[in-house]
Amino acid sequence: MNKPAKEAALKAPASFKTIALIGGGLIGSSLARAIRQFMPESIIVMSDRDPQVVSRLKELQLAHRVELDSRSAVQGADLVILCVPVGVCADVAKGFVSFLKEGCVLSDVGSVKASVLDEISPHVPENVHFVPAHPVAGTEHSGPDAGKADLFVNRWTILTPADNTPSDNVARLEAFWQALGSTTEVMTARHHDLVLAVTSHLPHLIAYNIVGTADDLETVTQSEVIKFSAGGFRDFTRIAASDPVMWRDIFLHNKEAVLEMLARFSEDLSLLQRAIRWGDGDTLINLFTRTRAIRRSVIESGQDTDAPSFGRD
Numbered sequence: 401m402n403k404p405a406k407e408a409a410l411k412a413p414a415s416f417k418t419i420a421l422i423g424g425g426l427i428g429s430s431l432a433r434a435i436r437q438f439m440p441e442s443i444i445v446m447s448d449r450d451p452q453v454v455s456r457l458k459e460l461q462l463a464h465r466v467e468l469d470s471r472s473a474v475q476g477a478d479l480v481i482l483c484v485p486v487g488v489c490a491d492v493a494k495g496f497v498s499f500l501k502e503g504c505v506l507s508d509v510g511s512v513k514a515s516v517l518d519e520i521s522p523h524v525p526e527n528v529h530f531v532p533a534h535p536v537a538g539t540e541h542s543g544p545d546a547g548k549a550d551l552f553v554n555r556w557t558i559l560t561p562a563d564n565t566p567s568d569n570v571a572r573l574e575a576f577w578q579a580l581g582s583t584t585e586v587m588t589a590r591h592h593d594l595v596l597a598v599t600s601h602l603p604h605l606i607a608y609n610i611v612g613t614a615d616d617l618e619t620v621t622q623s624e625v626i627k628f629s630a631g632g633f634r635d636f637t638r639i640a641a642s643d644p645v646m647w648r649d650i651f652l653h654n655k656e657a658v659l660e661m662l663a664r665f666s667e668d669l670s671l672l673q674r675a676i677r678w679g680d681g682d683t684l685i686n687l688f689t690r691t692r693a694i695r696r697s698v699i700e701s702g703q704d705t706d707a708p709s710f711g712r713d
């Protein structure tokens with residue numbers, strides 16, 4: 401962690417005394433590790449539906465209490481964060497909402513926001529405040545052993561509250577993420593989904609597709625693809641190794657935005673195809689010069705600290 405981020409993290413108040421994390425995978429276990437490190441006075445309760453994950457979480461001593469039943473885990477918590485795949489967020493939340501403490505902040509970490517907001521909001525009791533969030537930080541690994549305490553340091557966390565959410569609850573959740581080293585931004589859920597469709601979801605779809613195409617080829621063998629992968633293919637394989645369930649849910653729940661970006665991408669790809677066919681080098685040079693400048697901006701913004709790893713979701 402760099403010095404300013406560390407100082408900000410140490411100064412931030414721990415405004416949630418008891419924090420329940422529902423789902424003990426990569427993000428849930430990273431949150432537990434980060435809370436232990438940056439807010440040692442907070443009490444952490446974790447829950448997972450899988451008894452083996454529950455045992456592992458206990459072995460790793462990531463929480464003060466680990467429960468199989470999410471209803472027991474959320475009772476008395478000041479902050480509850482859903483850390484499960486987007487496709488099951490609403491069902492999991494419905495199972496425990498009536499057990500939430502009055503004044504509790506309910507949040508999530510899902511990579512798609514509009515569907516989560518629309519599906520969960522109608523079930524949230526009046527005295528509970530729902531503030532959806534998405535840490536734009538992650539890896540291609542899953543499960544409780546994959547988590548890291550510094551996963552959110554120097555990464556963005558986007559909060560997407562509904563218009564009528566009291567601003568003090570949004571500010572409390574922002575302070576929480578900032579204490580873990582994140583920089584925060586607030587935007588609408590729909591805008592989030594458009595932005596992430598192009599910066600994350602489309603890159604993952606392209607990676608899944610290109611690795612699948614290479615696997616299907618008859619003229620180039622699989623061993624040749626692996627042997628010569630340093631030519632660019634290797635970086636796509638890292639992204640295409642991301643969790644299948646999580647990514648199925650992302651594409652199915654951000655359908656409109658992904659299809660819109662995919663249509664734009666296909667149009668632009670056709671222009672490149674045409675330029676190559678007709679020997680139009682100027683079109684290629686113009687695009688490649690523009691994209692090189694974007695790469696420089698990404699590096700300057702500090703979002704490339706552990707390259708090569710584009711495609712954090």
Ligand code: NAP
Nearest residue numbers: 423425426427449450484485486488510511538539542543
């Ligand atoms: P993960 O490592 O696979 O962990 C997900 C956990 O949720 C697993 O323990 C899983 O249990 C549990 N779960 C699945 N279905 C459940 C259900 N119906 N009821 C209760 N628990 C259930 O995934 P993750 O990477 O932490 O992702 C969690 C969330 O974070 C997702 O919404 C994802 O979009 C978001 N996110 C991920 C990343 C990333 O890079 N991975 C980054 C930012 C945000 P089982 O093992 O039994 O299925």
